[in-house]
Every structure is written in C-alpha cells, then in structure tokens.
Amino acid sequence: MAARRLVVAMPKGGSGKTATSVAVAWGLQRAGRRVLLVDLDPQGNATAALGVEAAPGAYGVLELLLRPELPFEPRRVADTLDVVPACPWAVGVDMEVQRANQLTGPVAVREALARVEGAYDFIICDCAPSLGPVTYNALAAGPILAPVETTRLAVSVIPELGRVVQQLRRGVAPDATVLAYLPTRFVEEQTESREALRTLEGLAGDRVLRTRIPLATAIARSLAEGVPLYDPRYRPSKGPPAYLAALDELLPLLEARHG
Ligand SMILES: Nc1ncnc2c1ncn2[C@@H]1O[C@H](COP(=O)(O)OP(=O)(O)OP(=O)(O)O)[C@@H](O)[C@H]1O
Numbered sequence: 417m418a419a420r421r422l423v424v425a426m427p428k429g430g431s432g433k434t435a436t437s438v439a440v441a442w443g444l445q446r447a448g449r450r451v452l453l454v455d456l457d458p459q460g461n462a463t464a465a466l467g468v469e470a471a472p473g474a475y476g477v478l479e480l481l482l483r484p485e486l487p488f489e490p491r492r493v494a495d496t497l498d499v500v501p502a503c504p505w506a507v508g509v510d511m512e513v514q515r516a517n518q519l520t521g522p523v524a525v526r527e528a529l530a531r532v533e534g535a536y537d538f539i540i541c542d543c544a545p546s547l548g549p550v551t552y553n554a555l556a557a558g559p560i561l562a563p564v565e566t567t568r569l570a571v572s573v574i575p576e577l578g579r580v581v582q583q584l585r586r587g588v589a590p591d592a593t594v595l596a597y598l599p600t601r602f603v604e605e606q607t608e609s610r611e612a613l614r615t616l617e618g619l620a621g622d623r624v625l626r627t628r629i630p631l632a633t634a635i636a637r638s639l640a641e642g643v644p645l646y647d648p649r650y651r652p653s654k655g656p657p658a659y660l661a662a663l664d665e666l667l668p669l670l671e672a673r674h675g
C-alpha cells in the first residue's frame with residue numbers, strides 16, 4: 417500500500433517545521449510505523465537532529481531527486497525510522513530540479529517518493545523556509561502540514577502559502593492542499609501569542625489543529641541533542657505530550673484523505 421505522505425512546510429524561518437517533522441517522525445516510529453523522513457532543507461537541521469551526518473558522496477536528497485538510476489540508500493536512524501539526509505554542499509539541487517521541471521512541471525519530489533514509498537507507512541518531508549524549486553515540488557507531493565509560530569509576523573505569511581497552493585491546484589497538483597495548520601511556540605500568557613492564534617483561526621478556520629505546541633525548552637533540546645522528544649529525560653515538559661496530541665489529530669485527517 418502507498419505510504420501516507422506529509423509535507424511539513426511554511427515559508428517563514430523558525431516556524432517549527434523541523435521540530436514538527438522530527439517529533440512526528442519519532443511519534444510514528446514509537447507506534448511501530450515504518451517512517452521515512454526526507455530532509456529537503458539544505459540547512460540539514462532534521463538530518464542533524466536525527467544524529468545523522470550528511471557527507472558528500474553519501475546518498476542524500478540530491479540522489480533521491482535527481483539520480484533515480486541509483487539504488488535507494490536511506491540512512492537507518494532507529495528501528496523503522498530512516499532518513500534521506502540533506503545535501504548542504506550541493507548548491508545546485510534547486511537549479512537542477514528547476515531544469516528538470518521545465519519539461520515535466522514540479523513533479524520531481526512526487527515521483528521520487530512514489531519510487532520508494534512501498535517500504536514505508538509514512539513519508540515526512542521537512543521543507544526549507546524558502547519557496548524555491550524543491551519546496552515548490554514538495555508542496556505538490558502530498559498534503560501539507562503548516563506549523564505556524566504564534567506571532568503576528570509568522571501569521572502574516574499564511575496568505576502567501578495559500579496563494580502558492582492555489583497556483584499548484586490550478587496546474588499540476590489539483591489536490592494540493594494544506595491539510596492542517598499547527599500553532600507552535602505558543603505562550604498562553606502572552607497577548608501576542610493569543611492574538612496571533614485568533615488571527616490564524618480567522619484565516620484558516622477548522623483547519624487549525626486544536627493542539628497548540630507550547631514554547632518548551634525540551635523541544636529545542638531534543639533537536640540539539642539528537643534525542644527523541646519522547647525520551648524520559650524530557651518527561652516533565654509539556655512539549656512531548658503536545659506533539660503526541662497533534663499526531664492524534666493528524667492521523668485521522670491523513671487516513672481520511674487516503675480513503
Ligand atoms: N515549541 C518550541 N519550543 C521551543 N523551542 C522550539 C520550539 N519549536 C522549535 N524550537 C526551536 O526554535 C528553533 C527553530 O525551530 P525549527 O528549526 O523547528 O524551525 P524551522 O521552521 O524548521 O526553521 P527553518 O525555517 O530555519 O528550517 C530551533 O532552534 C528549535 O530547536
């Protein structure tokens with residue numbers, strides 16, 4: 417059966433895309449699901465957070481997207497969790513993908529995932545904050561989960577994401593869609609957080625998940641330390657249960673989409 421796909425994207429730096437991709441990946445792995453995380457961001461933050469070192473010459477996103485003739489060689493992170501590392505040194509990936517797209521439209525990510533999805537229950541793509549060719553391809557490759565930092569500035573970017581998705585819907589990806597918005601770095605006591613959440617709900621209505629990911633040191637620590645967020649050391653934090661609650665909301669949405 418085809419894997420469920422989740423494209424974690426938001427064209428704004430520091431929205432919690434990587435934190436969300438990695439927390440969702442570990443959450444699914446913990447439940448015994450076979451998970452692939454594809455690190456589409458040349459910053460390589462998800463790769464690093466999974467304790468994998470991206471190395472020139474090793475199989476990575478460049479090979480996945482642009483060298484379909486090579487055998488698929490993801491890196492094993494844990495039992496049932498693999499990653500395709502970012503290629504931080506390969507400045508030409510965006511350009512090469514753009515060139516390939518001139519013939520086909522933005523289908524490189526979608527086609528690459530289709531080639532490898534048989535081995536997985538879920539494929540999660542962590543996107544870069546830019547809306548370059550690789551991100552644009554990713555938005556056309558599966559339902560989008562958009563983490564939104566609960567600040568005025570971050571929420572103001574939502575219409576931009578909406579416009580790009582509309583453009584894809586009119587073209588090669590009629591089913592491109594933002595499946596859900598996930599409020600992140602939420603601080604109940606802060607007026608700006610509460611107001612940003614209200615604005616987000618005004619823009620996106622019931623597509624905003626009920627779970628709010630709090631500002632929680634454990635989330636940043638688990639990324640920096642390369643340790644799953646659900647490790648006992650982070651237990652007192654509100655971060656891990658919040659991400660598990662978000663996953664509980666997301667799973668039925670993904671299943672419903674898959675039919
Ligand atoms: N809920 C949170 N609480 C505290 N720190 C967080 C939270 N979510 C993310 N962070 C931290 O904030 C920073 C930005 O988060 P993250 O890397 O997930 O954002 P991003 O959207 O992937 O950024 P980029 O656009 O650069 O890829 C990181 O240092 C991360 O550890």
Ligand SMILES: [Mg+2]
Nearest residue numbers: 433434457461
């Ligand atoms: Mg990131």
